[in-house]
Amino acid sequence: MRYSIYKTSTLTKPLTVYKRLLLIFSLSIYLIAKAQGQPPGPAMSAVRAQMDRQLIAQRAIDLIPITYQGHIPLRRHAYTVVLKNGTTYTGKTKMQLNNGRSYLRYRENGGFKRFFPKDTKEIYIIRRQGDTMVGRPTTGDTSWIFQVSKDKIKTFSVVPEWETTYISYVQKDTLTHPVKINQGNIIQMVQDNPKALKNAKKNRLLKAILIYNNKY
Incomplete structure (x- = not known):
């Protein structure tokens, strides 16, 4: 499963079309050699190493906080909005993202009705599987975040897509609030795993x- 983490540091640019084709070609050669039972020689080992680097770089694309920028594919969902006064509103729409802020917009009486995180207790959708994904306002009320995995380090996104590749918050202890992804937070969470800690200290979050x- 691939993840894209949002962070502020400058990262590798998305793979160009040429590099993608080269990656596919290299993978094809490797699979053919493997199918024929040929042991990978030095050249193939170098190809595999390059492929690993490119795949890691591709996973790291768009590691920018949603509060800054980034394009996220959005789907229509039947959102239920729970306002702070307890009033609810349900309708099918897409999450709107504008300058790092998210809101819901519904057509109503020839115009638009908008809901912002600061106006709500929570919003939620009911998935086809029958479970509910709840989005709660972030600190600063810039967006809602939804838990999108149940791993030891739980991941959260600004869109209700289970196992989505767009992650902006993490949580290890369910008694604490989710926190933004940054080096300090990840180092603190992986202290008991030397290999993970080594990578976190190198900013390989x-x-x-x-x-x-x-999962790696």
Whole structure:
């Protein structure tokens, strides 16, 4: 499973079309050699190492906080909005993202009705599987965040897509609030895993989380 973590540091640019084709070509060669039972020589080992680096770079694309920028594919859902006064409103729409802030917008009486995180206790959708995904306002009321995994380090996104690749918050202890992804928070969470800690100290936050969650 691939993750894209949002952070503020400058990262590798998205893979160009040429690099993608090269990656696919290299993978094809490797699979053919493997199918024929040929042991990978030095050249193939170098190809595999390059592939690993490119895949890690691709996973790290868009590691920018949603409060700054970033494009996220959005789907329509039947959101139920629970306002602070207890009033509820349900309707099908897409999450709107504008300059790092999210809101819901519904067509109503020839115009639009908008709901912002600061106006709500929570919003939620009911998935086809029958479970509920709840989004609660972040500190600063810039967006809602939804838990999108149940790993040891739980991940959260600004969109209600289970196992989404767009992650902006994490949580280890359910007694504490989710926190933004940054080096300090990840180092604190992976202290009991030397391999994950080593990567976190090198600012390889994505890799550290995957290692800790036994997904790398």
